[in-house]
Amino acid sequence: MSVLASGEFWAFVGVVAGIYTILALGLQVEFGFAGLLNFGHVAFMAIGAYTMAILVVKAGLSTWLAAPIAILAAAVAGVLLGVTTLRLRADYFAIVTIAFSEIVRYVATNEDGLTGGSQGTINLAKTGEAADYNVEWQRFEDWLQGILHVGSNDVAMLVLVWACALSATALVWLAIRTPWGRVLRAIREDEDAARSLGKNAFGYKLQALAIGSALAGVAGVFYAWQFAFFSPGDFAPLLTFFAWMIVILGGVGRAWAVPVGALVFGVLFAGTRFFDFVPFTWFDSAERAYLRLILIGLVIIGLVLFRPQGILGRREELVLE
Amino acid sequence: MSPALLEVRDVVRAFDGVRAVDGASLDVHEGSITSLIGPNGAGKSTLFDLVSGFRRADSGTIAFGGHRIDRLPAYRIAQQGLVRTFQTARALTRMTVLENVLLAAPAQPGEQLHRNVLRRAATRRREREVRARAHELLELVRLSRHAEEQAGTLSGGQRKLLDFARALMTAPRLVLLDEPMAGVSPALRGELLEQVVSMRDEHGVTVLLVEHDLEVVMGASDRVVVMSDGAVIAAGTPAQVQDDARVIDAYLGVAT
Amino acid sequence: MFLQLLANGLVTGAIYALAAVGVSLIYGILRLVHFAYGDVMTFGAYVGVLCNMTLGLDLALSVVLAMLATAALSVVLEPVLWMPLRRRRAGFMSLFLASIGLALVLRQAIFLAAGPQPRSFDVDPFKVHTLGSVRLSGAQAIAIVIAVVVIVLVGLMLGLTSIGRTMRAVSDDRALAAIAGVDTGRVVLLTWVVAGLLAALAGVLAALVQSSFDPNFGFALLLPVFAAVVLGGIGSAYGALAGGLVLGVATELSTWESLGGGVDPVYKPVVAFAVLILVLLLRPNGLLGRAQVA
Numbered sequence: 096m097s098v099l100a101s102g103e104f105w106a107f108v109g110v111v112a113g114i115y116t117i118l119a120l121g122l123q124v125e126f127g128f129a130g131l132l133n134f135g136h137v138a139f140m141a142i143g144a145y146t147m148a149i150l151v152v153k154a155g156l157s158t159w160l161a162a163p164i165a166i167l168a169a170a171v172a173g174v175l176l177g178v179t180t181l182r183l184r185a186d187y188f189a190i191v192t193i194a195f196s197e198i199v200r201y202v203a204t205n206e207d208g209l210t211g212g213s214q215g216t217i218n219l220a221k222t223g224e225a226a227d228y229n230v231e232w233q234r235f236e237d238w239l240q241g242i243l244h245v246g247s248n249d250v251a252m253l254v255l256v257w258a259c260a261l262s263a264t265a266l267v268w269l270a271i272r273t274p275w276g277r278v279l280r281a282i283r284e285d286e287d288a289a290r291s292l293g294k295n296a297f298g299y300k301l302q303a304l305a306i307g308s309a310l311a312g313v314a315g316v317f318y319a320w321q322f323a324f325f326s327p328g329d330f331a332p333l334l335t336f337f338a339w340m341i342v343i344l345g346g347v348g349r350a351w352a353v354p355v356g357a358l359v360f361g362v363l364f365a366g367t368r369f370f371d372f373v374p375f376t377w378f379d380s381a382e383r384a385y386l387r388l389i390l391i392g393l394v395i396i397g398l399v400l401f402r403p404q405g406i407l408g409r410r411e412e413l414v415l416e
Numbered sequence: 417m418s419p420a421l422l423e424v425r426d427v428v429r430a431f432d433g434v435r436a437v438d439g440a441s442l443d444v445h446e447g448s449i450t451s452l453i454g455p456n457g458a459g460k461s462t463l464f465d466l467v468s469g470f471r472r473a474d475s476g477t478i479a480f481g482g483h484r485i486d487r488l489p490a491y492r493i494a495q496q497g498l499v500r501t502f503q504t505a506r507a508l509t510r511m512t513v514l515e516n517v518l519l520a521a522p523a524q525p526g527e528q529l530h531r532n533v534l535r536r537a538a539t540r541r542r543e544r545e546v547r548a549r550a551h552e553l554l555e556l557v558r559l560s561r562h563a564e565e566q567a568g569t570l571s572g573g574q575r576k577l578l579d580f581a582r583a584l585m586t587a588p589r590l591v592l593l594d595e596p597m598a599g600v601s602p603a604l605r606g607e608l609l610e611q612v613v614s615m616r617d618e619h620g621v622t623v624l625l626v627e628h629d630l631e632v633v634m635g636a637s638d639r640v641v642v643m644s645d646g647a648v649i650a651a652g653t654p655a656q657v658q659d660d661a662r663v664i665d666a667y668l669g670v671a672t
Numbered sequence: 673m674f675l676q677l678l679a680n681g682l683v684t685g686a687i688y689a690l691a692a693v694g695v696s697l698i699y700g701i702l703r704l705v706h707f708a709y710g711d712v713m714t715f716g717a718y719v720g721v722l723c724n725m726t727l728g729l730d731l732a733l734s735v736v737l738a739m740l741a742t743a744a745l746s747v748v749l750e751p752v753l754w755m756p757l758r759r760r761r762a763g764f765m766s767l768f769l770a771s772i773g774l775a776l777v778l779r780q781a782i783f784l785a786a787g788p789q790p791r792s793f794d795v796d797p798f799k800v801h802t803l804g805s806v807r808l809s810g811a812q813a814i815a816i817v818i819a820v821v822v823i824v825l826v827g828l829m830l831g832l833t834s835i836g837r838t839m840r841a842v843s844d845d846r847a848l849a850a851i852a853g854v855d856t857g858r859v860v861l862l863t864w865v866v867a868g869l870l871a872a873l874a875g876v877l878a879a880l881v882q883s884s885f886d887p888n889f890g891f892a893l894l895l896p897v898f899a900a901v902v903l904g905g906i907g908s909a910y911g912a913l914a915g916g917l918v919l920g921v922a923t924e925l926s927t928w929e930s931l932g933g934g935v936d937p938v939y940k941p942v943v944a945f946a947v948l949i950l951v952l953l954l955r956p957n958g959l960l961g962r963a964q965v966a
Contacts, residue, residue, distance in 0.1 A: 392776030
């Protein structure tokens with residue numbers, strides 16, 4: 096019970112919530128603003144994380160160079176996916192994006208030489224050595240910790256991730272208020288009307304995918320930095336569904352709803368660890384993990400049934416059809 | 417005779433083996449109001465889709481202002497000045513009335529994301545121009561007081577007026593109006609008709625419309641084109657077409 | 673080798689086809705892309721294994737009980753989840769998301785109840801049937817026979833019985849069917865029953881063929897099943913059948929060495945996805961599908 100009061104723990108939860116914010120923000124751009132049913136979003140996070148790890152450990156790049164390249168790689172992958180699949184009808188597109196994310200996970204699991212296989216990037220680094228990207232990052236965190244005068248690396252990371260998440264949210268918010276954003280919103284609601292007014296709907300949707308995927312790539316890079324070692328199992332479809340839940344929970348189509356949704360989600364998810372009352376006491380900690388996910392599933396269903404506009408959305412602007 | 421603004425030649429389009437448009441040809445002359453009429457199932461809507469690029473013709477050619485457009489995507493055709501409306505007004509309900517019109521303005525640098533950062537002054541200037549023009553047009557269609565309301569609050573007839581305002585905003589050369597009077601209360605029809613005529617008279621826009629309301633057709637049109645079974649069977653002034661035996665046949669034939 | 677792979681492919685394909693028909697019926701009649709269908713299949717397999725291993729019942733009886741239990745689950749969910757959603761005029765997105773939530777709940781509940789350790793049915797894993805150069809395990813033989821029989825039965829039901837014709841009418845145009853006086857409520861219920869039965873059967877057969885399985889196995893099957901449905905043209909039950917068989921065979925044959933070394937068997941699911949993406953690029957409405965109507 097004393098863990099509940101532990102700042103360390105909540106700092107950690109905060110970092111994860113921040114990473115999820117960036118991931119979900121990408122999805123908000125793709126779905127909330129452009130109307131794309133991307134159910135393979137986590138694939139781009141994986142591409143970001145793995146690209147950076149591989150570039151640093153295998154190609155010897157500095158992590159500060161590898162990270163932007165990784166983000167770019169995620170964006171390019173998004174564009175490639177879009178070019179091949181955006182012309183499909185919405186429900187096929189959704190299924191194909193899931194297939195895509197599973198392909199990425201399969202490749203990561205089986206190409207041992209490239210990605211370390213199912214055990215993950217721990218196989219990339221030589222035994223006993225921490226992955227280089229993590230070493231460089233730790234050094235940066237120590238420096239940051241000193242500058243900020245905070246107690247631990249996790250808090251330093253917390254500040255950094257949230258600075259990034261909030262800036263990204265602000266940028267997205269600004270972007271959607273431009274004429275560019277206006278076209279995007281129009282396309283989401285009625286693509287044919289937009290086309291009849293001279294807008295290249297396909298091009299705009301591709302841009303949304305590129306931006307969304309880049310944001311997922313950023314989340315992936317932060318994930319790699321925070322967790323040092325990761326494996327393909329970390330990028331299962333479950334994460335995509337978490338991102339979806341965050342977007343809906345906060346409110347579809349509103350940039351600032353994403354950090355709100357992520358925080359609520361983070362607290363919900365982590366907080367259930369500490370329910371020390373019946374019926375939770377009937378289960379041991381391994382079983383509580385399943386219970387948590389059952390709770391998430393019920394929340395998704397509940398949201399769809401009772402509050403599809405999420406926390407910050409308004410009924411009249413309901414964008415979740 | 418100068419070449420027509422829009423030249424459609426022998427256009428064919430089939431669905432599952434049935435030819436919705438079967439070798440249709442027509443001309444629309446600049447500065448005119450041309451009505452496209454015919455019984456249901458004659459292929460008028462499909463022809464509209466083909467001309468505006470929302471469907472691909474199986475064969476035939478379509479030329480606009482002297483250039484072939486039959487292989488172009490819909491948005492490019494719109495950019496070239498050929499704009500269409502839809503049978504059910506496609507107002508963007510989750511955006512304001514003003515935003516609906518702003519959307520339609522051509523040549524907006526702000527529609528490219530990077531221009532909002534790199535050439536901010538030019539982008540802002542254009543946005544101001546566009547706003548001014550949008551207000552003018554809303555004034556024209558008498559929707560000014562709804563400017564800041566969500567388009568979803570407008571009635572059916574008002575949405576059609578919004579469609580007109582949007583179409584005019586694109587500064588088009590040719591507007592295809594797909595049944596502009598459909599679903600509009602008789603009281604509002606007069607106003608809509610005024611707007612259509614003023615498009616030609618005051619804005620120099622050529623109009624091609626599909627319409628069932630014969631009063632509109634006969635009264636306001638310079639030319640009437642009649643379709644039946646996917647082909648054009650008659651074209652001429654309203655008076656000429658009215659007396660054409662083939663036209664009477666086509667309508668009567670369907671009625672039996 | 674080719675014949676062996678073909679036989680394996682037909683077995684896999686038959687199982688895909690069973691599940692694909694269920695998914696397709698649900699999409700056609702209820703307009704729902706049922707993301708929890710894989711976990712419903714898992715549920716069926718687990719009930720089966722519970723009866724077979726824990727309760728010591730005969731395999732055939734266990735399968736029947738599994739099918740009944742799964743049909744009951746599907747039916748119960750209609751008033752609990754799907755009807756309230758439809759009453760709120762939920763669209764495609766909402767239904768899909770609700771099914772994702774359901775998938776989570778189902779799978780984690782199975783984890784909770786049965787634990788993560790792999791399970792197996794009480795079948796002799798070494799029994800082998802030989803047909804010329806082809807060897808089939810007992811499970812594979814059972815699977816293909818039952819699958820073929822059931823598929824034919826379902827096909828006959830849809831094509832010949834009045835309720836089957838009604839289902840197809842509702843699938844084509846729900847509003848129209850309602851106006852025409854079709855009891856859509858009855859059709860919906862029957863759809864859930866049939867889909868539930870098919871899910872359980874597919875789940876049990878797949879579990880038998882795989883010999884051991886854990887709560888994740890249904891979802892792993894779901895994606896190739898979706899691929900089969902899309903391949904055949906969403907909403908077409910016959911298309912789903914064709915799609916399932918084609919995908920099953922293509923996946924197995926892709927590992928044939930004569931095809932330029934063959935694909936690493938580990939990548940078989942990837943082959944299914946690749947086939948899906950390729951077909952959709954060429955025929956955006958699937959092999960037998962029609963263009964989406966409104």
